[in-house]
Amino acid sequence: MALPTLTTRAPSQFQNPGAYMDWQRERRAEKQHVLETHARYLERQSFCNERHDVWTSRFYFYRSISEYHKQRLKEERKSTLECRRNQIQTLLKEEMNQLEAELRELDHDRKTQRGQHRQKKGEHSTERQESREKVETELHKDHVVGQWLKQLSEKKKQEERRFENDYERTRNLVLERMKQAGQQNRPDEKKRMEDLCKHMEELKLKEVGDVYLEGTFSTIPGAPLSHSDDSAEFLNLYRGPLTFTNIKLFCAEQEAERKILAALMEGEEEEMMKRSHGERAVADVAWMECAIEEQLQMEREREAKIEDLNRQEAQRLWEQEPQREKERKARELLMQKVLSDKQQKLMMKIQENRKLNPQVGSSCKVLCTILLEPIKIQFLFIVSIIIVGAAEAPGAMEEQCSTEQEEEEKEEEEFQFKYD
Template identity: 40%
Template structure:
């Protein structure tokens, strides 16, 4: 808000000027030119008033008091009229200047705003393009990292599934080993039971056959003896001596048969022992062959299980190591992403602070520029007003001195004429 003071009133001109250095210089030159024009018009007006006043003074020649009073009244009237014309002229000039300034300000401000808007749009477009490029690059990196992370997670799941499968296979192998041991124990137990059963069956069959054979032999002998005894009983009636001899012979034969039976039993026992020893050797040979075959089969199976368990253990160790590596990679990736996010947040915060500082600096510079322009404008108006007042006083003093000189000259002439007339009278 600028105040323009004149002796006839106060004219307030409200403007807000934002222009470049070139435009300010141009407006300053225009102001100086308009000031010179206004000074020239004021000088012409004062000269016209002075000429008019001198002409009026030449037409009338009143006395000193009347002339003085008329001069004062005329001076006041002229001063009032001049001030009124001056104020009207100043009003017109101020309105014109205000209109031109507003027009120039609007045009220049519109141009400046257009230029600033273009620059701001260009900066915004460049910043947006940079942000889009940065966002696209970040998006591609995030997509690649997400793909790598997905692959690592899939590999980790596969490793876990493989570890679970290896664990189940290990448990199955251990179960097979236990089953194999149980089968071996069961085989040994069954072999021992079978051996005992076969041996018992063999002994039972052998003794049963021997008993049947011996019983049959004894029964046959007893049948023979019974037949002899019956014949002897029948012949007892025939011959007692022959009977006694027969009885004696029968008893002797009985003893001989019993001895023969005992001898046969001993011989059968010897044969049985020999047969059992031979069978035992054959059975032992077969048992050893079976045991050797079973040992080979079980040993081969045990070796296969041990090899599979070893491979399973190595695979589990490798899977566990790979799983640990994947977990470490995932942890490192998580730490890296967190650090990158923190860096991005720090860079974004720093960028926002820089932008805020730049905006604040630009706002401060604009405010300082506006303040400087206001001070320059105020100083120019003060100087202009002071120059106008000095010019006005100077012209007024010149005008008054001229009037006084004219009046003195006219009064001197009038006194001279009056004196001459008195002398003549």
């Protein structure tokens, strides 16, 4: 193919050389543009022919067929993997449901056991409290009755001693006063005794005179018996002045002595009453002090007995602490065994499924690890809650239970917030 050549002759319409050069430049540019477009077209056509040859070749055909088969196998694997994943998820859900059911049963059993322990504890505590109160009341009653009997016997003895002392004191005072009165009235008594002796002698003389007069009257001859009244009148006239005077004096003296003794006895009785009232008040105050001291001593003894009982209860709980620790460790081992058994069963099922479909082994393993991680964490968390709840001491208080429940709820909320 010959290349186009440019003529050096200028056309006739371009008389100006500058215009001709411009025209020539434009023609050259147009030809260059046409050549470039043709070259691009030829290049595109050659590329298209090459691609067409490659695409229509047998190698590319087999290659596309193999890629199609690979894509198809990939999609089949993906579908089978999805199916296996769904099956594993269903199995894991079933296992999880079974595990949750078992954990609920364990939790229910734990709650029932805790309720039974609390009920037994309450019953034992009420029985112990009742027996303790009964023993305390009996001891208090025996102590009070014994003290009151002792106090009554002592009070009775004190009253008897005080009565004897008062009696002896009054007797001695009366004897002393009588002695003093006798010493003061001894001259009067001597005079009175002399008067009484004289009066007795006069009475004897009167009796002798009466006998003598009667004898004389009886010896007079012809004396009438009717003169007995005259003789009596004579005798009365004879002894009347002496007897009446002596009797009046004696009665007056006896009355005066009686009045003196009555006044003395009244004064003594008043003094004795005052003294007895004062002594009785002092004795009552002393008795009240003794009773208060005995009551305080009894309260101290009761407090000491209660402290001993509390100390014995604390010692009993402390002795039971190793047994509770052993039970807690046994529960932990049991939970670990249950977890290991569940893991072994799950791994056995996974291995069986892997043997059936060895192609999905790696993906199933990854999926199992991904799915087992939160389940394991949740299971360990629940087991830890159960162990902590079962390892609680039966003598724990209600406040500790409430605080532990609040802490468990907070931990569950944090756990859910973390893994949700």
